[in-house]
Amino acid sequence: MLLALPFVLLAGAGAFLLYKFATVVDGEVLAMQFASLGAKLILSARNKDELERVKQNIVCKYPDCKVEVLPMDLSSGEGSLKEVVREAESLFSNAGIDYMIHNAAFERPKRGALEETEEGVKATFNVNVFGTITLTRLLAPSMLDRGMGHFVVMSSAAGKVPAPGQALYSASKHALNGYFSSLRSELCTKGIKVTVVCPGPIETPQPSGAASSSQRHSSEKRVSVERCAELTIVAATHGLKEAWISYQPVLTVMYLVQYIPTVGYWLMDKIGAKRLDAAAKKGNTYSWNLMFGGKKSA
Numbered sequence: 001m002l003l004a005l006p007f008v009l010l011a012g013a014g015a016f017l018l019y020k021f022a023t024v025v026d027g028e029v030l031a032m033q034f035a036s037l038g039a040k041l042i043l044s045a046r047n048k049d050e051l052e053r054v055k056q057n058i059v060c061k062y063p064d065c066k067v068e069v070l071p072m073d074l075s076s077g078e079g080s081l082k083e084v085v086r087e088a089e090s091l092f093s094n095a096g097i098d099y100m101i102h103n104a105a106f107e108r109p110k111r112g113a114l115e116e117t118e119e120g121v122k123a124t125f126n127v128n129v130f131g132t133i134t135l136t137r138l139l140a141p142s143m144l145d146r147g148m149g150h151f152v153v154m155s156s157a158a159g160k161v162p163a164p165g166q167a168l169y170s171a172s173k174h175a176l177n178g179y180f181s182s183l184r185s186e187l188c189t190k191g192i193k194v195t196v197v198c199p200g201p202i203e204t205p206q207p208s209g210a211a212s213s214s215q216r217h218s219s220e221k222r223v224s225v226e227r228c229a230e231l232t233i234v235a236a237t238h239g240l241k242e243a244w245i246s247y248q249p250v251l252t253v254m255y256l257v258q259y260i261p262t263v264g265y266w267l268m269d270k271i272g273a274k275r276l277d278a279a280a281k282k283g284n285t286y287s288w289n290l291m292f293g294g295k296k297s298a
Helices: 004-011 027-036 048-061 078-094 118-146 167-190 211-216 225-237 250-259 261-280
Strands: 014-018 040-044 067-069 097-102 149-154 192-199 242-245
Touching: 027 040, 027 048, 027 225, 040 048, 040 078, 048 067, 078 118, 097 118, 118 149, 118 167, 118 192, 149 167, 149 225, 167 192, 192 225, 225 242, 250 261
Parallel strands: 014 040, 014 097, 040 067, 097 149, 149 192, 192 242
Antiparallel strands: none
16 A cells, blocks of 8 residues: 555646446545545546535545545536546646546446346446546546556446346446456556456445435445455555455356356356346345355246
């Protein structure tokens, strides 16, 4: 973790944090941990009031931290995003962006792949894929001019393995993995780094009034958002190309699909219908019982 401190201070640039709709890792927690390392931060999302609240919390805890707020709608199109990038690069005495943290995610409730609508497809891909890729294309040229830059992409375990009940979300994360792995190979000799983080289920803070939802999923073992943010920063500052963050059985499935795909895909086919059933009942969709339990209910 200490590797991040001299790098950020010497570069004099900021981490660009996106957290919009449902986030993979809570943006406030991630920003707070970057602030503890002395990073200069640009916080971006649609809700300016929420961004100001996060900024105030960071400054109260770390009075010397430099934080800027830059509202942005990731689905607003290239013209709008170009203006955001221009403004972001002008902050902190035109220092530019060292770390771009792609943390935006749009996730719909679990449902069968054939139940998804065209509207759902567009909403998911506009944020998870199109906006993220556009923002990357717009930021990359200045990084290339400086000969340095790092994209940290919050993907998902669903971007590595089949995710029954989350076909659109999984498809969007597979798209991110493919794009950024290819981008890394193209630009790695030009000073550009890419770290793709693939978390399993994360225990994100519940909004007020969501206690019943939390109780329904209390049996799911989830990595805390603080631990996920910490490991994300460790992975990025150590230059890892890809990091998986999860408890079992998610990691087992990821390893099987990666290294013994015949077995991994057989296993996912075995549990697919049962996972849909568990989601419909608001039950545990990450349970060992999906592998070794009974058949899908009628």
